[in-house]
Amino acid sequence: MTEPDTVDTTLRALLADVLGLGEDRAAALTADSGLFGALPEFDSMAVATVLTEMEDRLGILIDDDEIDGEIFETYGNLLAFSLRKIGE
Secondary structure, eight states: OOOHHHHHHHHHHHHHHHHOOOHHHHHTOOTTOBOBTTBTTOOHHHHHHHHHHHHHHHTOOOOGGGOOGGGGTBHHHHHHHHHHHHHO
16 A cells, blocks of 8 residues: 555656646645646646556556546645545
């Protein structure tokens, strides 16, 4: 089982890489930080790349029917989804 802190660190690095946020902006994300629609870098094209990278870096499989807009509303939602998938 992967530790929540490790998942958090991995997810921040992933967002920094995929969205080009840089380490400082990624580190500043809080549970309430908006993602899709709030970050100009996080557009519909970035969603597929983020999901693919999540599967690769976190060792999870994400089915299309598991994805909804709520997951990408905030960083906290994305982290909670990732932790839930790892726990499966």
